[in-house]
Amino acid sequence: MYALAIAFLAGVWLAGTSTTLPSVVWAWGLIVVAPMAWTIKPVRIPAAIISGYLWAVLWGTLGLSNILAKELEGHHLMIEGEVATLPVYGEFGLRCEFDVRAATANDILITAPKRIRLSWRDPPKAVVPGMHFRLEVVLKRPHGLMNPGGFDYEQWLFQRGIGATGYVVAVHATGPDNAWRYPIERSRYVVQTAAMAAHQDPWMGALIALAMGEQSGITAAQWEVLALTGTTHLIAISGMHITLIAVVVFFLVRWAWAYMGNAALYWPAPKAAAFAALIFSIIYSLLAGFSIPTQRSLIMIGVATWAVLKDKYYGPGQVLATALLGVLLWDPFAILAPGFWLSFGAVAILMYGMQQRSGARGLVWQWGRAQWLVAIGLLPITLLLFQRVAPLSPLANILAVPWLSLVVTPLAMIGTFLSPIWTDGATFVLDFAVWTIDVFWPYLAWLAALDSAAWVPNVPPTWTLIPATIGLIWWLAPKGIPARWLGLMWCIPLVAIPSRPLTGGELELTLLDVGQGLAVVARTAHHTLVYDTGPRMSASFDTGGAVLVPYLRQRNVAQVDVLMVSHADNDHAGGVASVQRKFPSHAIYSSAPEKLVPISAQACGRSQAWTWDEVTFKVIHPDPDYANKSENNRSCVLLIEAPGGRILLTGDIERPAERYLINHYPDELRADVLVAPHHGSAGASSQEFVDTVRPHYVLFASGYRNRYGFPKAEPVARYQTSGAHLYASAAQGAITFILRPGSAMAAPELYREQARRFWHTEDTCC
Numbered sequence: 001m002y003a004l005a006i007a008f009l010a011g012v013w014l015a016g017t018s019t020t021l022p023s024v025v026w027a028w029g030l031i032v033v034a035p036m037a038w039t040i041k042p043v044r045i046p047a048a049i050i051s052g053y054l055w056a057v058l059w060g061t062l063g064l065s066n067i068l069a070k071e072l073e074g075h076h077l078m079i080e081g082e083v084a085t086l087p088v089y090g091e092f093g094l095r096c097e098f099d100v101r102a103a104t105a106n107d108i109l110i111t112a113p114k115r116i117r118l119s120w121r122d123p124p125k126a127v128v129p130g131m132h133f134r135l136e137v138v139l140k141r142p143h144g145l146m147n148p149g150g151f152d153y154e155q156w157l158f159q160r161g162i163g164a165t166g167y168v169v170a171v172h173a174t175g176p177d178n179a180w181r182y183p184i185e186r187s188r189y190v191v192q193t194a195a196m197a198a199h200q201d202p203w204m205g206a207l208i209a210l211a212m213g214e215q216s217g218i219t220a221a222q223w224e225v226l227a228l229t230g231t232t233h234l235i236a237i238s239g240m241h242i243t244l245i246a247v248v249v250f251f252l253v254r255w256a257w258a259y260m261g262n263a264a265l266y267w268p269a270p271k272a273a274a275f276a277a278l279i280f281s282i283i284y285s286l287l288a289g290f291s292i293p294t295q296r297s298l299i300m301i302g303v304a305t306w307a308v309l310k311d312k313y314y315g316p317g318q319v320l321a322t323a324l325l326g327v328l329l330w331d332p333f334a335i336l337a338p339g340f341w342l343s344f345g346a347v348a349i350l351m352y353g354m355q356q357r358s359g360a361r362g363l364v365w366q367w368g369r370a371q372w373l374v375a376i377g378l379l380p381i382t383l384l385l386f387q388r389v390a391p392l393s394p395l396a397n398i399l400a401v402p403w404l405s406l407v408v409t410p411l412a413m414i415g416t417f418l419s420p421i422w423t424d425g426a427t428f429v430l431d432f433a434v435w436t437i438d439v440f441w442p443y444l445a446w447l448a449a450l451d452s453a454a455w456v457p458n459v460p461p462t463w464t465l466i467p468a469t470i471g472l473i474w475w476l477a478p479k480g481i482p483a484r485w486l487g488l489m490w491c492i493p494l495v496a497i498p499s500r501p502l503t504g505g506e507l508e509l510t511l512l513d514v515g516q517g518l519a520v521v522a523r524t525a526h527h528t529l530v531y532d533t534g535p536r537m538s539a540s541f542d543t544g545g546a547v548l549v550p551y552l553r554q555r556n557v558a559q560v561d562v563l564m565v566s567h568a569d570n571d572h573a574g575g576v577a578s579v580q581r582k583f584p585s586h587a588i589y590s591s592a593p594e595k596l597v598p599i600s601a602q603a604c605g606r607s608q609a610w611t612w613d614e615v616t617f618k619v620i621h622p623d624p625d626y627a628n629k630s631e632n633n634r635s636c637v638l639l640i641e642a643p644g645g646r647i648l649l650t651g652d653i654e655r656p657a658e659r660y661l662i663n664h665y666p667d668e669l670r671a672d673v674l675v676a677p678h679h680g681s682a683g684a685s686s687q688e689f690v691d692t693v694r695p696h697y698v699l700f701a702s703g704y705r706n707r708y709g710f711p712k713a714e715p716v717a718r719y720q721t722s723g724a725h726l727y728a729s730a731a732q733g734a735i736t737f738i739l740r741p742g743s744a745m746a747a748p749e750l751y752r753e754q755a756r757r758f759w760h761t762e763d764t765c766c
Contacts, residue, residue, distance in 0.1 A: 001317075001318050001321045001322065002317055002318075002321045003044075003045060003048075004037065004038075004044065004045075004048050004321070004325070005321035005322075005324040005325045006321075006324075007037075007044075007045045007046075007048035007049045007052065008037075008048045008049070008051060008052035008055075008324075008325060008328060009052060009324060009328060009335070010049050010052065011048065011049040011050060011051060011052025011053035011054075011055070011056065012052040012053070012055065012056045012328055012332045012333075012335055013052075013335060014049075014052075014053050014056075015052075015053050015056030015057050015060060015332070016056060016060075016332070016333060016335050016336060016757070017757065018757065018758055019756045019757060019758060020758050021057050021060050021061060021064070021758050022057060024057065024058060024061040026054060026057060027054050027055075027057050027058040027061070029050070029054050030051060030054050030055065030058070033047050033050045033051050033054065034047075034051045037051050052328065052332070055328075055329070055332055056332040056333070059331075059332050059333060060333070060758060060759070063158055063161065063333070063759065064758070064759065066113045066114055066115070066161065066163040067113060067141055067142065067163045067164070068112065068113050068116075068139055068140070068141045068163055068164035069110075069111070070141060072105065072110065072112075072139065073139065073140045073141060073705065074138060074140065074705060075105055075138070076105075076136055076137075076138060076169060077103055077104070077105050077110070077112070077136070077137055077138070077139060078103065078104045078105075078134065078135070078136055078137075078172065079098075079100050079102070079103045079104075079112060079116075079134070079135050079137055080100070080101050080102045080103075080132070080133070080134045080135075080175070081098055081099045081100045081101040081102070081132070081133070082098070082099050082101070082129075082130055082131060082132050082133075082178050082181060082182065083096050083097075083098060083127055083128065083129050083130065083131050083133070084096070084097045084098060084099040084115060084129065084182060084185065085097040085129060085185055086129060086185060086188055086189055086192065086214060086216075087123070087127045087128075087129075088216045090538060090540075091538055091539055092119070092121060092538065093119060093120045093121040093122060093123055094119075094120050094123050094127060095117065095118065095119050095120070096117075096118060096120070096127065097115055097116070097117050097118075097160075097162065098115070098116050098117075098118050098133075098135075099114065099115055099181075100112045100113060100114060100115070100116060112139075112163075112164070113162070113163025113164045114161070114163065115160075115161055115162050115163060116137075116139060116162060116163060116164040116165065116166060117157065117162050117164075117165045117166075118135075118137065118165075118166060118167065118168055119165075119166070119167045119168070120167070120168045121167070121168070123168075124171070124174075128177075128179075128186065128189055129179075129182045129185035129186050129188075129189050130177055130178045130179035130180070130181055130182040130185070130186050131174070131177060131178075132174065132175030132176055132177065132178050133171060133173070133174055133175065134171070134172045134173035134174075134175065135168050135169075135170070135171055135172065136168070136169040136170040136171075136172060137166050137167065137168055137169060138166050138167055138169060139164040139165065139166035140164065140165060140166060140704070140705055141164060141761055142154045142157040142158065142162065142163070142164065142165060142759075142761065143165075143704045143705075143761045144156075144157075145513045145514065145515060145543070145546075145547060145733070146513050146733030146734065146751050146752045146755060146760075147512050147513050147547050147550070147551050147733060147734040147751060148550075148551055148554045148555070148734060148751060149387055149550035149551050149553060149554030149555075150546065150547050150550050150551065151546065151550075152755075154759060154760055154761060155336050155757065155759065156336075158333070158336070158759040159331075159333050159334070159336045159337060184286045184287065187287060188212055188214065188287060188289070190420050191211075191212060191287070191416060191417060191419060191420060192208055192212065192214055192416075194419035194420040194423070194426070195207070195208055195211075195415070195416045195419040195426065195430070196208070196217075197419070197423070198415070198419045198423050198426040198427045198430060199415070199426070199427055199430040199431065199434070201430075201434050202219065203433075203434045203437050203438075204217060204430070204434075205217020205218045205219065205222075206218055206222060206235060206437065207408075207412040207415070207416065207430060207433055207434070207437075208412075208416060209235045210234075210235060210241075210404070210408060210409045210412040210413070211288075211409070211412040211413045211415075211416035211417065212287055212288050212289065212416060213288040213289035213291060213294075214289070215235065218235065220540050224448070225441075225444050225445055225448040226444070227390070228390055228392075228447070228448035229390055229392060229393060229396035229400070229444050229447050229448050230375065230390030230392070230393025230396055230397065231393070231396050231397060231400045231404075231444065233342065233346075234397075234400055234401065234404045234405070240297075240401070240405050241284075241288070241294075241405070241409060242281050242284065242285060242288075242294055242297040242298060242301065243297055243301070244405060244406075244409070244410075245277075245280055245281055245284050246277040246278070246280070246281045246301050247277070249273070249276055249277040249280045249281075250273045250274060250276070250277040251273070252273075253269075253272060253273040253276040253277070254269045254270060254272070254273035257269040257272045257273060270308055271308055271309050274304070274305045274308040274309065275305060275309065277301065277305065278301055278302055278305040281297075281298055281301050282298065285297075285298045287417075291339060292327060292334050292337055292339045292340045292343055293339055293342075293343035295323075295326070295327050295330065295334075296323045296324075296327055296343050296344060296347070297323075299322060299323040299326040299327065300319050300320065300322075300323045303318075303319045303322050303323070304319065316351050317351060320344070320347055320348060320351065323344075324344060327340070338385045338386075341381050341385070342378060342381065342382075342385075345377065345378055345381060346374050346377075346378060349373050349374055349377035349378065349476070350370055350373060350374065352473070352476065352477075353369075353370075353373040353377065353476045354366070354369070354370060354373070368394070368398055371393075371394040371397045371398045371401070372394050373476060374397075375390075375393050375394045375397075376472065376476070377472055377476060379468075379472075379494075380460075380464075380465050380468040380469060380472070380491075380494055381465070383460060383494065384460070384462065384465060387550060387553035387554055388553060392447045392450065395447060396443075396444060396447050399440075399443065400440070400444065403436075403440050404440075407436050408433060408436045408437055408440070411429055411430075411432055411433035411436060412430075412433050414429050415427075415429035415430035415432075415433055416430075460493065460494045460495070460497060461497060464493040464494045464497060465494070467490040467491070467493055467494075468490060468491045468493070468494040470487075470490050471487040471488060471489065471490025471491040472487060472490075472491065473487070474486065474487030474490065475487030475488055475491075500555070501525075502523060502524060502525045502613075503525055504525050504613050504614050505525075505613065505614040505615065505642065505643045505644070505740070505741040506524065506525060506613075506642075506644070506738065506739065506740050506741070507522065507523070507524055507615050507640065507642040507644065507647075507737075507738070507739040508521075508522070508523040508555075508736065508737070508738050508739075509521070509522045509523075509640070509647055509673070509736070509737045509739070510551070510734055510735065510736040510737075511675060511699045511701060511729055511734065511735045511736075512534070512543075512547055512548065512551060512729070512734050513547070513729040513730070513732075513733045513734050513751070513752075514534030514535065514543040514547050514548075514575075514701070514729070515534070515535065515543065515703035515704070515706075515730075516535065516571055516679070516702060516703030516706040516707075516708070516710070517532070517534040517535040517543060517570075517571035517572060517574065517701065517703070518531075518532040518534065518566070518571065518572050518651070518675070518679070518701040519531070519532050519533050519534040519543060519544075519547065519548055519575070519701075520532060520649055520675065521548070521551065521552070521555070522617075522640055522647075523555065523557070524612045524613035524614075524615045525612075525613040526612070526613055527561045527562075527612040527613060528552070528557050528559070528560050528561055528562075529560070529561060529562045529563075529564065529617065530548065530552075530560050530562070530563045530564070530579060530583075530585075531564045531566065531638060531649050532564070532565060532566050532572040532573070532651070533548055533563075533565065533572070533573060533574065533575030533576050533578075533579050534547060534548070534571065534572070534574060534575045535570050535571040535572075535574040535575070536570055536574030536575060537574075542574050542575040542577075542578050543574065543575045544574070544575020544576060544577065544578030544579040545575065545578030545579075545581075545582075547575075548575055548578070548579050549578060549579060549582045549583070551734070552582075552583055557583070559583060559584070559585075559586070560579065560583040560584075560585045560586075561585065561586050561587070561612070562585060562586065562587050562588075562589065562617075563576070563579065563580070563585035563587070563588045563589075564588075564589045564590070564604060564636055564638060565588070565589070565590040565591075565592075565596060565601070565636070566590070566591060566635040566636045566637075566649075566651030566652065567590065567591045567592055567631050567632065567634065567635045567636070567651055567652060568590065568591075568592040568595035568596060568631065569631065569632075569652065572651065572652070573590075573595075573596065576596060576599060577599065580599055587602070588600065588601040588602065589601060589602050589603070589604040589608065589619070589636060590602075590603070590604060590636065591603065591604055591622055591631070591634045591635055591636050591651075592631060592634075604619050604622070604636035605619060605622060605623070605624060606619060606620060606621065606622075606623050606624070607619075614642075614643060614741075615640065615641070615642045615643075616640070616641040616642075617638060617639075617640055618638070618639045618640075618641070618668070619636060619637070619638055619639075620637050620638070620639050620661070620665055620668045620669075621634075621635070621636070621637035621653070621657065621660075621661060621665075622634045622635075622636070622637075622657075623660070623664065626657075626660060629656065629657070630654075630656075631652075632651070632652040632653060632654055632657075632678060633653055633654055633656050633657035634657075635650065635651025635652050635653050635657070636651060637649065637650050637651060637653060637657075637661070639668055639671070642739045642741075643739070643740075643741035643742070644739030644740050644741055644742075644743060644745060645672040645673065645737075645739045645745045646670065646671045646672050646673075647671060647672065647673040647674075647675075647737070647739075648669065648671035648673070648674050648675070648693060648695075649675050650674070650675060650676070650677040650678075651677070651678075652677065652678040652679075652684075653677045653678065653684065654677065654678055654681070654683045654684045655683060655684060655686050655689075657677075658677065658684065658685075658686055658688070658689040659686070659688070661689075662688055662689060662692050666692050669689075669692045669693050670692070670693060670694060671693050671694075671695055672695060672696045672697065672745055673695060673696070673697045673698075673699065673737055673745075674693050674695035674697070674698050674699070674724075675699045675701060676698050676699065676700050676701075676711065676715065676719070677689070679700060679701055679702050679708070679710040679711065680700040680702060680710045680711025680712055680715050680716065680728075681708070681710060681711075681712060681715070682712040682714050682715065684715065685714075685715035685718060685719065687718055690715075690718045690719060690722050691722070694722065695719075695722075695724050696724060696725065696745065697724060697725050697726075697727065697737070697745075697748065698719045698724045698725070698726050698727070699727050699728070699729070699735055700726070700727070700728040700729070700730075700765065700766070701728075701729050702728055702729060702730050703730055704730040704761075704763070705730075706730070711728065711766060716766040720766075725747070726765050726766050727748065727750070727765050728765040728766060730763065731752070731763040731764055731765045732750040732751070732752050732753070732765065733750065733751035733752035733753075733755070734750075734751040735748045735749070735750060735751070736748055736749040736751070737749075
């Protein structure tokens with residue numbers, strides 16, 4: 001069973017990492033191959049691998065068929081359907097998932113995705129799951145920012161079955177309340193609304209997350225403490241929560257069944273208790289959102305219940321393998337979620353590492369060992385997924401797990417689910433639950449404040465996961481395995497091999513994909529410069545924290561030596577605060593330092609120049625004589641001269657600044673790589689400027705289907721006529737050049753092509 005489940009997982013993984021899928025016709029092979037995996041021993045493993053692959057191909061093809069047609073992007077469409085999920089309110093209205101029942105374009109019936117994700121700036125006062133609307137919307141295909149170390153939004157949308165994103169233009173009609181289609185989501189809405197009304201407190205978001213898995217109310221500061229202490233898994237509905245419900249119900253029903261006496265004559269108390277535990281676990285799992293850890297735990301409880309009902313015994317490994325197969329059959333692309341690997345990995349590590357040790361020492365020692373096992377065992381996958389490790393997580397979890405699971409969570413569940421029935425009673429219980437968090441939180445906050453709370457080691461190459469996994473299996477093996485300490489040697493590449501070291505004279509320049517904005521990172525052998533930080537989208541999201549910080553960690557950057565903000569517009573300076581929090585810079589320059597308050601910055605100007613590792617950085621604009629001009633035209637313009645070529649970063653300068661530079665400093669404009677002025681607007685990149693710079697490569701920092709239409713056709717045509725190669729971050733994701741002394745400049749690395757999977761949007765520049 002173990003080998004069968006792992007082989008099936010391997011097949012699913014092969015499909016999930018493919019850039020393209022074969023014809024869905026191949027999925028018919030499941031009729032032949034799947035029975036072979038169960039019945040013919042000599043071919044069982046390869047048949048299971050092929051079955052997993054074909055199963056994922058079938059699901060993947062269905063998912064791709066649900067994506068919005070390209071010709072419908074940007075058009076005003078009329079759709080009818082229902083709100084499908086809990087609405088999440090923010091500073092710009094609400095977001096929700098919407099099930100489309102019918103769609104038209106210009107009164108012509110069209111095929112639209114079954115589920116879409118909508119932003120709604122001015123929604124009705126109460127938007128409830130199951131409400132029917134006729135909406136005018138503008139949609140686009142799933143598209144996200146693509147950067148090394150960053151979050152893959154397109155993958156997240158695909159895994160959730162969302163075929164388009166967009167915004168509501170107008171509400172044209174409301175229809176009947178179809179709550180019957182969404183009984184679970186409507187129930188979750190009723191419970192959440194009642195709980196929020198019963199108790200007003202900053203901790204209510206965390207309590208609702210503990211009770212029903214809805215995490216939108218947790219603040220950024222709370223998430224940061226949880227992340228630094230490795231306790232974020234406790235806020236989600238974990239397998240431990242479901243198991244806790246099952247155990248409590250099992251013993252209560254068993255006691256009550258036996259107390260009734262005659263009932264045991266018809267059905268033994270253990271069987272009745274196991275069946276009741278399963279039913280309650282199913283109900284709670286649905287109310288809690290049916291996450292992947294919840295699915296795993298529920299299937300394991302189901303197998304255990306079957307064993308009790310049929311008087312059978314299944315080993316822990318068999319139960320886990322059955323859960324793995326069940327989750328993959330339900331949704332093969334659950335493998336795209338970090339929770340899949342963390343949940344199954346943690347349980348497998350505990351089963352493996354704790355075997356033959358249960359009677360060795362006391363309960364306290366075993367509990368401490370369990371926390372240590374999980375922290376060490378999940379280290380490789382944690383590093384690859386999140387680029388950082390919480391070294392203090394064993395210290396945090398050894399107290400947090402029992403306190404939150406056995407004290408806070410039961411109170412949160414009782415108070416939350418009591419809210420729709422008895423408000424006063426719910427308020428009393430939730431008051432007590434808040435007090436239990438207040439008592440414990442200072443301990444987590446103290447750990448999070450320690451210097452050792454966040455360890456950001458070298459982010460390893462992906463291949464190091466294989467020897468590290470082998471080494472950990474060896475090291476954590478039960479007693480009796482010889483020389484277990486040698487397993488540590490296999491883990492050395494994981495923490496000792498940098499992903500891409502640079503030597504003297506080399507320069508790595510990356511134009512990051514930050515949507516409609518600009519962010520560039522220039523790295524030499526021992527120094528790093530960040531030029532602009534992209535936009536701030538909301539109070540809780542900016543590309544400094546979402547793109548730049550993960551990228552810098554992925555590149556193993558220890559500090560940012562210079563942060564240069566070309567000017568203070570949001571699309572260039574919106575992420576400054578987030579970058580400064582994680583990577584405080586030695587020097588900050590800007591053409592508008594007074595607008596970056598409270599961050600202390602200096603004015604950029606022509607007098608500034610420095611050399612790092614044989615690479616020269618020179619500010620060539622604004623000139624001190626160039627004053628009282630528009631903020632765009634006073635952008636800091638930076639020339640980077642490396643032995644392997646010249647790069648020009650121009651901010652948002654337009655034709656007046658271009659003319660000034662051409663007239664005064666034409667020799668300093670010559671460059672091999674040019675980040676196009678002002679994102680490729682029609683007011684920049686004049687013919688004289690193009691002729692003076694004569695770039696081999698031109699990069700446009702622009703957002704996918706941005707409202708300005710950047711890059712504009714006129715500058716694109718001028719650069720194309722000049723013979724330059726054109727790239728855009730919206731189409732290619734992060735764009736990286738590596739300049740080496742004595743070598744001709746190579747074509748850039750395009751991250752969207754490197755990381756492409758079959759669900760990713762394909763687009764071309766200009």
